[in-house]
Amino acid sequence: MKSSGGGRPNRITIRDVAADADVSVAAVSKVLREAYGVSASMRSKVHSSMAKLGYRPHTAARGMRGQTFTLGLILPDIRNPFFADIIAGFQDGLEGTQYQALIGINRSTSMVEEGLVDSMIDRQMDGLLIVGANDHEQLIAIAQRKPLVTIGNHHASNEVYDTVNNDDDEAARLAVRHLVDGGYRNIAMLSLITDSTIIKERERGYTDEMNRLGLSRFARIVRSDQLQSSVQNAARAILTGPDRTEALFCWTDFIALQVIGVATELGLGIPDDVAIVGHDNTMYCDFGQNSLTSVDQSGRLLGLEAARRLIERIKGRQATEHYLVSPRLVVRRSSVRNILTEPAAAL
Amino acid sequence: MKSSGGGRPNRITIRDVAADADVSVAAVSKVLREAYGVSASMRSKVHSSMAKLGYRPHTAARGMRGQTFTLGLILPDIRNPFFADIIAGFQDGLEGTQYQALIGINRSTSMVEEGLVDSMIDRQMDGLLIVGANDHEQLIAIAQRKPLVTIGNHHASNEVYDTVNNDDDEAARLAVRHLVDGGYRNIAMLSLITDSTIIKERERGYTDEMNRLGLSRFARIVRSDQLQSSVQNAARAILTGPDRTEALFCWTDFIALQVIGVATELGLGIPDDVAIVGHDNTMYCDFGQNSLTSVDQSGRLLGLEAARRLIERIKGRQATEHYLVSPRLVVRRSSVRNILTEPAAAL
DNA sequence: TTGTAGGCGTTATCAA
DNA sequence: TTGATAACGCCTACAA
Numbered sequence: 033m034k035s036s037g038g039g040r041p042n043r044i045t046i047r048d049v050a051a052d053a054d055v056s057v058a059a060v061s062k063v064l065r066e067a068y069g070v071s072a073s074m075r076s077k078v079h080s081s082m083a084k085l086g087y088r089p090h091t092a093a094r095g096m097r098g099q100t101f102t103l104g105l106i107l108p109d110i111r112n113p114f115f116a117d118i119i120a121g122f123q124d125g126l127e128g129t130q131y132q133a134l135i136g137i138n139r140s141t142s143m144v145e146e147g148l149v150d151s152m153i154d155r156q157m158d159g160l161l162i163v164g165a166n167d168h169e170q171l172i173a174i175a176q177r178k179p180l181v182t183i184g185n186h187h188a189s190n191e192v193y194d195t196v197n198n199d200d201d202e203a204a205r206l207a208v209r210h211l212v213d214g215g216y217r218n219i220a221m222l223s224l225i226t227d228s229t230i231i232k233e234r235e236r237g238y239t240d241e242m243n244r245l246g247l248s249r250f251a252r253i254v255r256s257d258q259l260q261s262s263v264q265n266a267a268r269a270i271l272t273g274p275d276r277t278e279a280l281f282c283w284t285d286f287i288a289l290q291v292i293g294v295a296t297e298l299g300l301g302i303p304d305d306v307a308i309v310g311h312d313n314t315m316y317c318d319f320g321q322n323s324l325t326s327v328d329q330s331g332r333l334l335g336l337e338a339a340r341r342l343i344e345r346i347k348g349r350q351a352t353e354h355y356l357v358s359p360r361l362v363v364r365r366s367s368v369r370n371i372l373t374e375p376a377a378a379l
Numbered sequence: 380m381k382s383s384g385g386g387r388p389n390r391i392t393i394r395d396v397a398a399d400a401d402v403s404v405a406a407v408s409k410v411l412r413e414a415y416g417v418s419a420s421m422r423s424k425v426h427s428s429m430a431k432l433g434y435r436p437h438t439a440a441r442g443m444r445g446q447t448f449t450l451g452l453i454l455p456d457i458r459n460p461f462f463a464d465i466i467a468g469f470q471d472g473l474e475g476t477q478y479q480a481l482i483g484i485n486r487s488t489s490m491v492e493e494g495l496v497d498s499m500i501d502r503q504m505d506g507l508l509i510v511g512a513n514d515h516e517q518l519i520a521i522a523q524r525k526p527l528v529t530i531g532n533h534h535a536s537n538e539v540y541d542t543v544n545n546d547d548d549e550a551a552r553l554a555v556r557h558l559v560d561g562g563y564r565n566i567a568m569l570s571l572i573t574d575s576t577i578i579k580e581r582e583r584g585y586t587d588e589m590n591r592l593g594l595s596r597f598a599r600i601v602r603s604d605q606l607q608s609s610v611q612n613a614a615r616a617i618l619t620g621p622d623r624t625e626a627l628f629c630w631t632d633f634i635a636l637q638v639i640g641v642a643t644e645l646g647l648g649i650p651d652d653v654a655i656v657g658h659d660n661t662m663y664c665d666f667g668q669n670s671l672t673s674v675d676q677s678g679r680l681l682g683l684e685a686a687r688r689l690i691e692r693i694k695g696r697q698a699t700e701h702y703l704v705s706p707r708l709v710v711r712r713s714s715v716r717n718i719l720t721e722p723a724a725a726l
Numbered sequence: 727t728t729g730t731a732g733g734c735g736t737t738a739t740c741a742a
Numbered sequence: 743t744t745g746a747t748a749a750c751g752c753c754t755a756c757a758a
Binding site for chain 1: 435436437438439440441442443447449456457458460462463466467470479480481482483484486497498501502503607633636637639640641642643644662663665666667668669
């Protein structure tokens with residue numbers, strides 16, 4: 033008697049479910065939202081009707097009144113394989129919930145494209161995870177419109193949005209300590225020109241640790257812009273200069289791999305002429321031609337913690353949280369002298 | 380007089396715009412949709428009111444009746460930097476339209492997770508671009524529900540959904556011809572175990588070209604599974620076997636880089652002991668330690684063409700289109716003997 | 727605990 | 743060319 037008499041394959045609505053289960057629409061809606069005040073028997077009746085009819089909630093309709101159960105994940109350019117881990121972790125965190133992650137790519141380097149944020153808000157997303165953005169003012173403004181969690185942004189003192197981060201200070205300290213333990217003293221850092229807080233934090237860790245170990249006279253940060261040619265020029269300058277460093281801590285594996293490339297072309301040996309440490313511990317570190325020591329930040333964990341926090345926020349938590357993940361160092365040949373000098377002992 | 384008397388900062392609706400511009404809601408809606416039958420004067424009135432009030436369409440509400448102007452982009456695991464190009468191209472293709480791309484990551488290897496597709500359809504997306512999926516039956520089923528374009532799937536004879544592809548047959552031929560031109564004869568291919576049509580296509584190109592050049596006796600395809608350890612074992616087997624090949628065409632740069640790693644560890648010279656050709660021409664090819672010859676398929680172009688076709692589909696095109704992009708080979712040291720043997724002549 | 731009746735912002739039909 | 747208005751599917755007071 034219900035669901036119209038048209039010819040088109042009509043959508044199954046909450047009303048059809050109600051009719052089939054012989055309950056009211058309100059009841060179905062409540063079951064759907066796991067709202068308070070439904071008897072167990074009613075719940076099971078409704079659930080089986082939904083399954084039987086193959087009912088699927090209409091997100092747009094839900095969005096008109098309530099939640100869409102959609103979370104927006106904004107990533108900067110996605111070339112770093114490390115982001116895949118964040119995504120995976122985030123999805124893990126959503127497992128078993130009704131939430132679905134939808135990803136947008138931010139193509140601006142300085143801030144988050146307003147259009148992208150707006151479009152996610154227009155689409156009634158329930159909350160946002162923004163990775164690698166650093167415009168604090170903008171993030172505050174966004175947080176006033178939607179529950180917000182960020183990754184890769186160390187404005188951790190704010191009281192407006194949650195942050196989840198790698199402990200970048202510690203990351204740099206790990207790298208420096210490892211190199212010093214290995215006998216290196218003249219250790220430089222190859223970084224990028226930006227005002228990203230995450231870079232600043234890592235640079236700070238580098239400088240502080242060098243100072244702490246009495247190596248201030250060797251501390252030197254070289255900053256390049258993002259272009260591959262610039263990075264390689266910077267690497268070449270460092271590796272051929274009169275004050276050539278013994279070791280280089282690089283902002284990212286991607287940069288470290290380029291340094292290895294330049295060193296290779298210059299005929300320099302790694303780690304005998306220069307030791308290299310990267311950051312992110314991407315898959316490429318393991319390859320024989322690189323064997324790159326790198327700091328591992330668990331993208332998976334970062335994503336997972338971000339997901340949890342975002343959902344908590346959506347469910348009403350007001351207090352701000354700032355979570356830090358401890359990195360660990362994965363040592364490979366690029367930073368350890370003499371490992372391959374011992375003839376065949378390793379085999 | 381309008382827009383309620385509540386306290387909350389109420390959303391600006393089409394109604395507010397209509398009131399401000401002193402026209403009907405229907406008129407505003409038409410302007411918004413660029414529908415037929417609005418005078419220029421009305422259009423400009425409405426546009427300026429929208430700008431003045433900062434009106435933004437409510438996507439959920441639109442989704443109740445019409446389009447959401449949201450396109451779903453489904454990618455397999457995103458670690459291959461090549462996918463970033465597809466995304467960029469797709470976004471380029473959406474520039475200047477009202478459409479917005481939202482990305483979902485498919486974590487299943489064999490087909491597209493039903494949940495992901497459903498959730499995109501539930502969210503009333505207007506069309507889908509699915510990359511790297513190969514379950515033809517499933518794709519047909521999806522195409523019956525939503526306009527669909529695929530990339531990386533050579534079921535090009537179908538009459539149901541559009542395909543945009545790299546010419547994988549030609550890609551393999553390019554690689555083989557290049558190696559043969561360089562004097563190599565014993566050329567093997569390192570591929571993966573799957574039933575992906577795109578792999579089959581590339582394997583076919585390899586085999587056909589080997590045959591065409593009278594090298595059938597050397598044609599050999601070794602297939603590994605995806606695991607890094609498996610790939611490296613396969614590489615080791617090929618490089619140390621009694622019938623060691625002179626050259627290796629690899630399914631992907633990622634695999635080629637691992638082969639280079641294994642060769643490095645075995646103390647083999649590239650290209651003197653073995654030449655390597657990859658596919659995708661990712662950024663890593665350029666690095667000095669790799670200098671990997673690779674087939675470039677323009678991800679950007681693939682994404683762009685896919686976007687155009689998807690929008691055409693949504694606007695009503697019925698006829699199926701199958702578009703092929705021609706790859707080109709980028710030659711580097713990994714496949715060219717003697718380039719470095721000539722002493723300093725290259726400089 | 728369950729049911730009824732608007733209403734959310736937009737589109738699209740139909741009449742003016 | 744323009745305008746009035748009935749849906750779209752769900753949520754949520756409010757009533758029973």
